Amino acid sequence: MKRVITVTVINQSGVLNRVTGLLMKRQFNIESITVGHTEQPNISKMTLVVNIEDDVKLEQLIKQLSKQIDVLKVNDITDKSIVLRELALVKVVSPPNLRLEMNAIVEPFRPQIVDTSKNVVTYQVVGHPDKIDAFIELVRPYGIKELTRTGVTATVREVQQSFYESAPLSLLK
Amino acid sequence: MTANASTNAKIDASPSGMQEVEKRPKNGAEILIQALHDQGVDIVFGYPGGAVLHVYDAMYKNPIRHILTRHEQGAIHAAEGYARVSNKPGVVIATSGPGATNLVTGITDAMIDSIPLVIFTGQVATNVIGSDAFQEADIIGITTPITKHNYQVQDVNDIPRIVKEAFHIANTGRKGPVLIDLPKNISTAIFDETKANVPDEVYLPGYQPNYKPNYLQIQKAIQAISEAKKPVVLVGAGVLFADACDELVEFVEKYRLPVVTTLLGLGSIPGTHELNYGMAGMHGAVVANDAITKSDLIINIGSRFDDRLTGDTSRFAPEAKIIHIDIDPAEIGKNIRTDIPIVADAKEALKALLKNDFKAPDTAEWIDYLNKVREEYPFWYEADDKEVLPQQIIELIHKITNGDAIVTTDVGQHQMWAAQYYLQNHSHQWVTSGGLGTMGFGLPAAIGAQFAKPDKKVISILGDAGFQMTLQELALLKEFNLPVKVIIINNAALGMVRQWQELFYDGRYSQSLMPVQPDFVKLAESYGIKGYRIQTIDEAEKILTEAINSDEPVLVDCRVKQLENVYPMVPAGKALFEMVGVKKF
Numbered sequence: 001m002k003r004v005i006t007v008t009v010i011n012q013s014g015v016l017n018r019v020t021g022l023l024m025k026r027q028f029n030i031e032s033i034t035v036g037h038t039e040q041p042n043i044s045k046m047t048l049v050v051n052i053e054d055d056v057k058l059e060q061l062i063k064q065l066s067k068q069i070d071v072l073k074v075n076d077i078t079d080k081s082i083v084l085r086e087l088a089l090v091k092v093v094s095p096p097n098l099r100l101e102m103n104a105i106v107e108p109f110r111p112q113i114v115d116t117s118k119n120v121v122t123y124q125v126v127g128h129p130d131k132i133d134a135f136i137e138l139v140r141p142y143g144i145k146e147l148t149r150t151g152v153t154a155t156v157r158e159v160q161q162s163f164y165e166s167a168p169l170s171l172l173k
Numbered sequence: 174m175t176a177n178a179s180t181n182a183k184i185d186a187s188p189s190g191m192q193e194v195e196k197r198p199k200n201g202a203e204i205l206i207q208a209l210h211d212q213g214v215d216i217v218f219g220y221p222g223g224a225v226l227h228v229y230d231a232m233y234k235n236p237i238r239h240i241l242t243r244h245e246q247g248a249i250h251a252a253e254g255y256a257r258v259s260n261k262p263g264v265v266i267a268t269s270g271p272g273a274t275n276l277v278t279g280i281t282d283a284m285i286d287s288i289p290l291v292i293f294t295g296q297v298a299t300n301v302i303g304s305d306a307f308q309e310a311d312i313i314g315i316t317t318p319i320t321k322h323n324y325q326v327q328d329v330n331d332i333p334r335i336v337k338e339a340f341h342i343a344n345t346g347r348k349g350p351v352l353i354d355l356p357k358n359i360s361t362a363i364f365d366e367t368k369a370n371v372p373d374e375v376y377l378p379g380y381q382p383n384y385k386p387n388y389l390q391i392q393k394a395i396q397a398i399s400e401a402k403k404p405v406v407l408v409g410a411g412v413l414f415a416d417a418c419d420e421l422v423e424f425v426e427k428y429r430l431p432v433v434t435t436l437l438g439l440g441s442i443p444g445t446h447e448l449n450y451g452m453a454g455m456h457g458a459v460v461a462n463d464a465i466t467k468s469d470l471i472i473n474i475g476s477r478f479d480d481r482l483t484g485d486t487s488r489f490a491p492e493a494k495i496i497h498i499d500i501d502p503a504e505i506g507k508n509i510r511t512d513i514p515i516v517a518d519a520k521e522a523l524k525a526l527l528k529n530d531f532k533a534p535d536t537a538e539w540i541d542y543l544n545k546v547r548e549e550y551p552f553w554y555e556a557d558d559k560e561v562l563p564q565q566i567i568e569l570i571h572k573i574t575n576g577d578a579i580v581t582t583d584v585g586q587h588q589m590w591a592a593q594y595y596l597q598n599h600s601h602q603w604v605t606s607g608g609l610g611t612m613g614f615g616l617p618a619a620i621g622a623q624f625a626k627p628d629k630k631v632i633s634i635l636g637d638a639g640f641q642m643t644l645q646e647l648a649l650l651k652e653f654n655l656p657v658k659v660i661i662i663n664n665a666a667l668g669m670v671r672q673w674q675e676l677f678y679d680g681r682y683s684q685s686l687m688p689v690q691p692d693f694v695k696l697a698e699s700y701g702i703k704g705y706r707i708q709t710i711d712e713a714e715k716i717l718t719e720a721i722n723s724d725e726p727v728l729v730d731c732r733v734k735q736l737e738n739v740y741p742m743v744p745a746g747k748a749l750f751e752m753v754g755v756k757k758f
């Protein structure tokens with residue numbers, strides 16, 4: 001199962017190494033990891049997306065991370081209402097005769113064109129990682145020259161929607 | 174390196190010169206030594222080199238007891254031995270590069286066995302870090318996975334704070350090694366007290382070990398214990414680290430609870446206590462493993478359910494509810510499912526259990542059963558009139574020392590025999606490498622133990638192979654007249670490896686026999702130590718008595734039967750109830 005875990009750390013040199021080293025040593029499979037400063041000076045937040053087999057392993061991951069001296073807080077936010085965002089830069093082959101068509105097709109994803117040359121357009125697309133996956137699939141037939149993704153960052157929504165409250169609204173039930 | 178050393182070489186080393194030293198500004202190295210004094214450190218094990226010359230110079234001027242071992246590995250194992258018997262952190266200093274990397278085995282050993290150490294390594298100057306400078310090693314990178322925490326000092330004014338934090342981290346919560354890497358230029362930089370930010374109490378927001386048990390969890394534990402028919406208390410080293418042995422004994426006597434221990438939990442309750450059913454696990458007592466297997470309630474206090482203890486985890490204690498008391502929350506549920514987790518210090522948890530008077534479980538029948546199993550399935554060997562058996566040597570050592578000596582071991586068969594046959598009377602008299610199984614541990618650990626307890630008899634029981642990994646430390650026995658008794662169980666083999674090859678590889682002894690050994694008696698003599706040799710069982714008691722009762726360091730080369738095996742045994746991957754080498758008497 002895929003879990004989104006945030007790790008708040010003291011911004012000490014070596015702390016990123018400690019966290020990633022620990023994940024490697026204990027054989028956790030990291031899908032993405034992002035790090036950056038927070039609103040508090042000297043405190044950084046990492047967002048990890050990890051593939052985990054079961055609850056025992058998940059509990060271990062959280063406990064082992066929490067045990068690190070420079071780690072202040074570890075949260076598994078997967079099951080909360082969260083905003084998950086990722087940014088991708090996608091260079092797509094785009095000969096002038098196809099460019100209008102392409103722009104029309106990608107429109108719903110609201111990408112920004114951040115660079116162009118005669119035959120190549122660079123799109124910047126931001127959103128949930130699923131949206132980025134979909135965007136990539138959409139432009140793939142045109143020929144992707146280069147692709148970079150930042151990895152996921154996330155925040156918990158201010159108002160949490162309870163699972164039980166929202167369930168009856170589901171169209172499937 | 175010589176140029177740097179000579180710049181500071183003119184300072185008066187006599188105590189009368191110290192006043193003067195006090196007044197002038199201090200450098201990082203001097204502050205470091207001062208910080209060690211402030212922590213009450215009375216002994217340091219180490220080995221100098223270029224990057225720590227200033228530290229050694231500062232030590233010369235402001236003396237702290239430093240023991241120069243013959244190898245950095247010797248220094249760190251000595252510090253571990255010191256920490257185990259004194260229950261205080263051991264301190265180690267080594268130079269950068271090879272000095273630091275020579276510590277790696279000992280650091281890993283301390284990490285896995287939760288031994289509190291504070292380790293100082295020299296480092297090249299900050300302006301050349303990362304340039305592959307002479308004797309540069311990325312010791313922070315190397316030791317990140319094998320330390321509880323590590324620091325590289327970037328600012329001389331941080332030294333007092335970092336040292337204080339390091340001792341705090343090493344010696345609280347689940348104990349462990351903390352490393353401080355000190356670049357050479359930081360050790361020469363001038364310290365400015367006004368910029369040093371040393372808190373009175375260490376406060377680390379990301380490190381708040383929980384000592385007090387949760388009230389509700391204790392109530393649940395009490396209920397489970399009251400209702401149990403076949404309870405077993407499983408004791409690990411956590412009880413020793415927490416100094417909770419008295420509470421443990423009081424608790425199990427009050428409620429008549431049978432006890433088994435791990436290899437590292439030996440000594441937490443006297444070896445001959447009627448409720449102590451001995452060591453469990455791979456080479457544990459039949460009764461201990463049987464108790465776990467038939468139990469309906471395991472009360473684990475301070476053991477981490479290591480695989481050498483549990484055997485096949487899916488069939489460990491199949492009928493039991495599990496209470497797990499551990500200061501490290503990450504150990505709970507890691508290897509074995511837990512019904513009642515209690516994150517707490519062992520002493521606090523036992524005190525909380527003792528504070529409540531609750532209904533004692535009726536364990537009379539269970540204890541009768543266990544007593545019968547204990548009687549019918551003791552550790553056994555078949556004496557042989559031709560060859561000396563290693564078990565006989567350990568039994569004699571036990572008899573001569575009355576079970577009161579501090580015993581250190583190396584790793585292998587002799588270690589298991591020592592665990593089985595040397596029944597200890599007290600806590601903190603057993604020093605062995607458990608989790609890592611580090612050959613070469615035993616002799617230097619004995620040195621550290623003897624420094625910690627100069628008046629105690631220290632017996633170092635070693636294999637002939639493991640002894641040769643750190644035998645250079647014999648020099649210290651002579652130099653400091655440490656009356657350690659080095660007893661070599663000499664089977665001219667890597668006994669434990671040979672045993673596995675006999676049992677699981679059809680006797681193909683691939684690289685496990687050592688037909689050519691030095692003459693250990695002469696070797697001892699060359700170090701100025703009296704050497705003895707035992708070749709027959711008839712002479713064994715007399716020689717061992719003389720050797721052990723001597724006031725001096727001695728070495729005894731015991732020539733024992735090569736093909737003796739450690740039994741009983743849970744083969745790797747099997748359950749505790751699938752022991753082989755079990756004999757009914």
Ligand SMILES: Cc1ncc(C[n+]2csc(CCOP(=O)(O)OP(=O)(O)O)c2C)c(N)n1
Binds near residue numbers: 587613637664
């Ligand atoms: C540093 C190290 N290398 C290898 C091993 C693997 N090993 C475990 S026991 C053993 C044999 C030890 O032989 P010896 O010291 O003579 O003790 P014995 O088993 O014969 O009592 C070996 C090689 C180890 N534990 N540690």
